[in-house]
Amino acid sequence: MKLSTKGRYGLRAVVDIAVCSENEAIALSQIAERQNISVNYLEQLVARLKKAGIVNAIRGAQGGYMLAKPAKDISVGAILRALEGDLNPVDCSEINNNEGNCDNSDSCVTKYVWKRISDSINDAVDGIMLSELVAESKKVQAQMGNTEANNTKQTCGI
Amino acid sequence: MKLSTKGRYGLRAVVDIAVCSENEAIALSQIAERQNISVNYLEQLVARLKKAGIVNAIRGAQGGYMLAKPAKDISVGAILRALEGDLNPVDCSEINNNEGNCDNSDSCVTKYVWKRISDSINDAVDGIMLSELVAESKKVQAQMGNTEANNTKQTCGI
DNA sequence: TTTAATTCCTATTAAATTACTCGGCTTTAA
DNA sequence: TTAAAGCCGAGTAATTTAATAGGAATTAAA
Numbered sequence: 001m002k003l004s005t006k007g008r009y010g011l012r013a014v015v016d017i018a019v020c021s022e023n024e025a026i027a028l029s030q031i032a033e034r035q036n037i038s039v040n041y042l043e044q045l046v047a048r049l050k051k052a053g054i055v056n057a058i059r060g061a062q063g064g065y066m067l068a069k070p071a072k073d074i075s076v077g078a079i080l081r082a083l084e085g086d087l088n089p090v091d092c093s094e095i096n097n098n099e100g101n102c103d104n105s106d107s108c109v110t111k112y113v114w115k116r117i118s119d120s121i122n123d124a125v126d127g128i129m130l131s132e133l134v135a136e137s138k139k140v141q142a143q144m145g146n147t148e149a150n151n152t153k154q155t156c157g158i
Numbered sequence: 159m160k161l162s163t164k165g166r167y168g169l170r171a172v173v174d175i176a177v178c179s180e181n182e183a184i185a186l187s188q189i190a191e192r193q194n195i196s197v198n199y200l201e202q203l204v205a206r207l208k209k210a211g212i213v214n215a216i217r218g219a220q221g222g223y224m225l226a227k228p229a230k231d232i233s234v235g236a237i238l239r240a241l242e243g244d245l246n247p248v249d250c251s252e253i254n255n256n257e258g259n260c261d262n263s264d265s266c267v268t269k270y271v272w273k274r275i276s277d278s279i280n281d282a283v284d285g286i287m288l289s290e291l292v293a294e295s296k297k298v299q300a301q302m303g304n305t306e307a308n309n310t311k312q313t314c315g316i
Numbered sequence: 317t318t319t320a321a322t323t324c325c326t327a328t329t330a331a332a333t334t335a336c337t338c339g340g341c342t343t344t345a346a
Numbered sequence: 347t348t349a350a351a352g353c354c355g356a357g358t359a360a361t362t363t364a365a366t367a368g369g370a371a372t373t374a375a376a
Contacts, residue, residue, distance in 0.1 A: 001161055001279075003247045003272075005364065011268050027322065041365055043324075060373025061321040076271055089161045107302060109295045110169050113234055114161075116282045121159075124278035128271060136267045144265060163335065185351065199336055201353075218344025219350040 003084060009037050010045040010083035011076065017055060018071045018134045025057075025064030045083060052082035071134050077125035087125065088118045161242060167195050168203040168241040169234065175213060176229045176292045183215075183222030203241060210240035229292050235283035245283065246276045 016031045028046065032039045046065060049055045056068045067074065081087060088095050093102040094111045095118050105111065174189045186204065190197045204223060207213045214226045225232065239245060246253050251260040252269045253276050263269065 001159065001165070001242055001245050001247070002249070003159055004362090007159070008248060008268070011271065015267060029322085038365070040367075044365090047324080057323060058373090059323050059371080061319090062374055063322050063372080065323090084159050087159055089159070090166060091160070107298055109173060109291050109298060110166070112294065113169065113283070113286060113291070116286065117279060120278040120282040121275060124274045125271070128274065133267050133271070136270065140265055140267060162333090183351095187351080196336075198338075202336090205353080215352060216344095217342075217352050219348090220345055221343080221351050223352090 001089065003080070006045055006048075007080050007084045009035065009042070010049065011079055013037070013042060013045060014049060014054065014067075014074075014079050014130065015133050015137055017065050018067055018130055019137050021064065021066045025062070025066050027064040030064075048082050049079070052078065054079060054082055067130075071131040072129050074130040075126045076128040076130065076133070077122060079130070080125055087121050088114070089121070090114045159247065161238070164203055164206075164241045165238050167193065167200070168207065169237055171195070171200060171203060172207060172212065172225075172232075172237050172288065173291050173295055175223050176225055176288055177295050179222065179224045183220070183224050185222040188222075206240050207237070210236065212237060212240055225288075228289070230287050230289040232288040233284045234286040234288065234291070235280060237288065238283055245279050246272070247279070248272045 012035050013031050016035060017026055020026050020030070028039050028042050031037070032042050035042075046055060046057075050057055050065075053068050054074055055065045057063065057065055077087070086096065092111055092114050093105055094108075095115055102108065170193050171189050174193060175184055178184050178188070186197050186200050189195070190200050193200075204213060204215075208215055208223075211226050212232055213223045215221065215223055235245070244254065250269055250272050251263055252266075253273055260266065
C-alpha cells in the first residue's frame with residue numbers, strides 16, 4: 001500500500017517544473033540534478049505527465065518542459081493518477097467500471113471497505129491543487145534563503 | 159498503490175471468522191475452503207491477526223480461531239494494519255515517527271500531500287467496524303438464501 | 317550547414333517484493 | 347494412541363519496480 005517512485009519522484013518533478021519554468025521551458029537535465037533522479041528515468045515519468053495533458057514539451061536544443069495549464073487548475077490527484085494509474089486500493093469491478101468482472105461481487109462485503117478507502121484517497125488528492133504546493137515551496141525557499149546562504153548550486157532551488 | 163493479498167484475503171478471513179465462529183472455534187481448513195485460499199498461506203495471515211490481538215487460537219484437535227473481542231470493538235483499520243503494516247502511502251519521517259530520518263524534510267513540500275493521503279486512509283478504515291461487515295454479510299446471505307437454494311456446501315456461507 | 321542540446325522511444329536488466337509452497341514440530345480432544 | 351488441528355521457519359516461483367542503455371528525431375544557435 002505504498003506509492004512507487006513514479007508517484008514520489010514524479011510529483012516532485014512537477015512541482016519543480018511549476019516553480020522553475022514560469023516563462024521558459026526547463027530541461028530534464030536540470031530537474032534531474034536538483035531532484036537527484038536520473039534523466040533517463042525522469043523521461044519515463046514526464047512522458048506520462050505529458051500524455052495526461054499536465055505538461056507540454058518543447059523539443060530540440062533549449063527545449064524542455066512547461067506546465068500545460070495554470071497550476072491552480074492541476075490537482076495533485078490528476079498528477080498522481082497520471083503517474084501511478086488509478087489510486088484504488090484493489091482492482092474491484094464495483095469501483096472501477098467492471099474491470100476484472102468479479103464473479104463474486106454479489107456476495108462480497110469487503111467491497112464496501114475498498115470503496116470507502118478509494119473515495120477517501122481520491123477526495124484527498126483531488127482537493128489539493130498544484131498551486132498550493134508551489135506557494136508552499138516558495139515560502140520554504142524564502143525561509144531557507146534567509147537563514148542560510150546555500151543558494152550555491154542553482155538559482156531555482158527546490 | 160494497491161493492497162496486497164494479505165490485506166484482501168485476510169480481511170475476508172476475519173469476516174469469515176466473525177460470522178462463522180460465534181460459539182465454537184473455526185478451523186483454518188474450513189475458511190480456506192470457503193474463501194478459496196490455501197491453508198498454508200492463511201496460516202501466515204492469521205498469525206499476524208493473532209499477534210495483533212484480533213483473533214485467538216485454540217490449539218489441538220477441534221481447535222481453530224475465534225475473535226479475541228466483540229466485532230464492534232474491532233476496526234477494519236486495525237485488521238488491515240495488522241495484515242499490511244502501516245497504511246501510509248510513503249515512508250516519510252514526518253508521518254511515521256522519524257522512521258528513515260529524511261534529510262530533506264525541511265525543504266520537502268510533498269510531505270503535506272502524503273500526510274493528507276495518510277490521514278484520509280486511516281480515518282476511513284478506522285471508521286468502519288467489523289460488526290458492520292458482519293451485519294452486511296448476514297443481510298446478503300439472507301437474500302441469497304431466499305432467492306436461490308445454494309446452501310449446498312456449507313451451513314455458513316460467505 | 318553543422319553541431320550540440322534536447323525530447324522521444326523501445327528494449328533490457330537488476331533488484332526487490334509478493335505470493336505462495338513445503339515440511340516438520342507441538343498441542344490436544346476423542 | 348491417533349488424528350486433527352495450530353505453529354514455525356525456510357525456500358521458491360512469479361511479478362513488479364526501478365532503473366539503465368542506446369539510438370532516432372527535432373531544433374536553436376554557432
